[in-house]
Amino acid sequence: xxxxxxxxxxxxxxxxxxxxxxxxxxxxxxxxxxxxxxxxxxxxxxxxxxxxxxxxxxxxxxxxxxxxxxxxxxxxxxxxxxxxxxxxxxxxxxxxxxxxxxxxxxxxxxxx
Amino acid sequence: xxxxxxxxxxxxxxxxxxxxxxxxxxxxxxxxxxxxxxxxxxxxxxxxxxxxxxxxxxxxxxxxxxxxxxxxxxxxxxxxxxxxxxxxxxxxxxxxxxxxxxxxxxxxxxxxx
Numbered sequence: 001x002x003x004x005x006x007x008x009x010x011x012x013x014x015x016x017x018x019x020x021x022x023x024x025x026x027x028x029x030x031x032x033x034x035x036x037x038x039x040x041x042x043x044x045x046x047x048x049x050x051x052x053x054x055x056x057x058x059x060x061x062x063x064x065x066x067x068x069x070x071x072x073x074x075x076x077x078x079x080x081x082x083x084x085x086x087x088x089x090x091x092x093x094x095x096x097x098x099x100x101x102x103x104x105x106x107x108x109x110x111x112x
Numbered sequence: 113x114x115x116x117x118x119x120x121x122x123x124x125x126x127x128x129x130x131x132x133x134x135x136x137x138x139x140x141x142x143x144x145x146x147x148x149x150x151x152x153x154x155x156x157x158x159x160x161x162x163x164x165x166x167x168x169x170x171x172x173x174x175x176x177x178x179x180x181x182x183x184x185x186x187x188x189x190x191x192x193x194x195x196x197x198x199x200x201x202x203x204x205x206x207x208x209x210x211x212x213x214x215x216x217x218x219x220x221x222x223x224x225x
Contacts, residue, residue: 100214
């Protein structure tokens, strides 16, 4: 089966660092994506990993271990505007299409 | 910056009525996806197009849902008849090609009464 797990909620303080974990079990694997979604808005693309290792982009970094079926999103120097839901998504690669399989999202609340 | 356009942004309808949503992808994007997102859940695929052809509609409830992308550009998703359980956010996404990053539109929030 296909399963993507991530924590439901996390809280953090402005200026801190937070790590959001994601584990996945899919038939195939052709890349892992992280999206940010503010309440009532569309998901916006944050990062993409297809090979093992760390991808850094400004305050955001994403890590992938394919052998462990594991990824994390690291957010540094947290700001209030980072309060949002963070969606982990996998492109299965074993299906006819190339649609993403999403986790339920992690709601991050940043307080001052 | 190019964006995916969707309309309407909000739609309230009564059950058994017909509703239609429209999506205009980023110019030049060959692949178009319709996802449905229930509150508190992640988006789930309804249908994927490559140009004007359907690539994957295995999760589309075909007894009531239909989708088309006649000229391989914009797309319409229709529900007839709408049911209470169809209340959700309908998201359109596009990508340059199948294995490229998907970019989402603002979504249509549907409420069925």
